Amino acid sequence: GAGVSQSPSNKVTEKGKDVELRCDPISGHTALYWYRQSLGQGLEFLIYFQGNSAPDKSGLPSDRFSAERTGGSVSTLTIQRTQQEDSAVYLCASSLNSQSPLHFGNGTRLTVT
Amino acid sequence: DQQVKQNSPSLSVQEGRISILNCDYTNSMFDYFLWYKKYPAEGPTFLISISSIKDKNEDGRFTVFLNKSAKHLSLHIVPSQPGDSAVYFCAAGDSGNTPLVFGKGTRLSVIA
Numbered sequence: 310g311a312g313v314s315q316s317p318s319n320k321v322t323e324k325g326k327d328v329e330l331r332c333d334p335i336s337g338h339t340a341l342y343w344y345r346q347s348l349g350q351g352l353e354f355l356i357y358f359q360g361n362s363a364p365d366k367s368g369l370p371s372d373r374f375s376a377e378r379t380g381g382s383v384s385t386l387t388i389q390r391t392q393q394e395d396s397a398v399y400l401c402a403s404s405l406n407s408q409s410p411l412h413f414g415n416g417t418r419l420t421v422t
Numbered sequence: 423d424q425q426v427k428q429n430s431p432s433l434s435v436q437e438g439r440i441s442i443l444n445c446d447y448t449n450s451m452f453d454y455f456l457w458y459k460k461y462p463a464e465g466p467t468f469l470i471s472i473s474s475i476k477d478k479n480e481d482g483r484f485t486v487f488l489n490k491s492a493k494h495l496s497l498h499i500v501p502s503q504p505g506d507s508a509v510y511f512c513a514a515g516d517s518g519n520t521p522l523v524f525g526k527g528t529r530l531s532v533i534a
Binding site for chain 1: 466468471521523524526
C-alpha cells in the first residue's frame, strides 16, 4: 500500500496570503500528526488527531494556524496571513495508533516571500 | 525548554567503523524511545525503538542502548556504510498518548 502522501511538495507564497497543505495518511491509520522543521531545527510538533478529533493542539504557533481531519482520513493544515517565519518543511505522519511508530510523508516545503 | 537533546549536530565516520549517535532527555515520564533516519527531500523513516523496560535493542547493524539513570540513549551503527549518511533524529514518548518529542538531529557522514 501507499505511504503517507503530502501535497503540494513545494509551495511558494507571498506574505499575507493563505495556504492549505494536504495530507493523505496510510489507510487504516487512526492517528495523524503534523510537525514542522525549520532550518537548523528539529521536528516541532504542531497538532495531533485521533480519528477526527484533535486531543492535542498545543503546538500550533498562533491562531493563524488551523487543521482539520475529515472521515478519519485526509487532513488539511491551513495557515492564514502567512509570515516569513512560517517558512519551513511541514511534515505529516500517521500511525496505527498512538503507541505505534510514526510513518512520515515527504513533507511540503513552504517558502513565504 | 528542549526535552530531547542531540548535542552533536554532525558526525563524520570512516566506512567500516562504528558510528555512535547520542541523545539525552530530561522528562522522566518518557518510557519509549525511537530513532528516525532522514534523507534530503524525504520524510524521516523509523529505524529502531526501545522501551524503558529494556536497556538494549538490536536490529542488524543497528543497536540502541538506554541508560535510564543517566537519561541517555545512543544509537550504534556497525559497520558504518556510505548509505547510512543521513540525519538521525532521536524521539521520545510516554504512554499517555502524547505526541513524540524529537531532538534537532545529528547529520552523519560516512566516508568511503
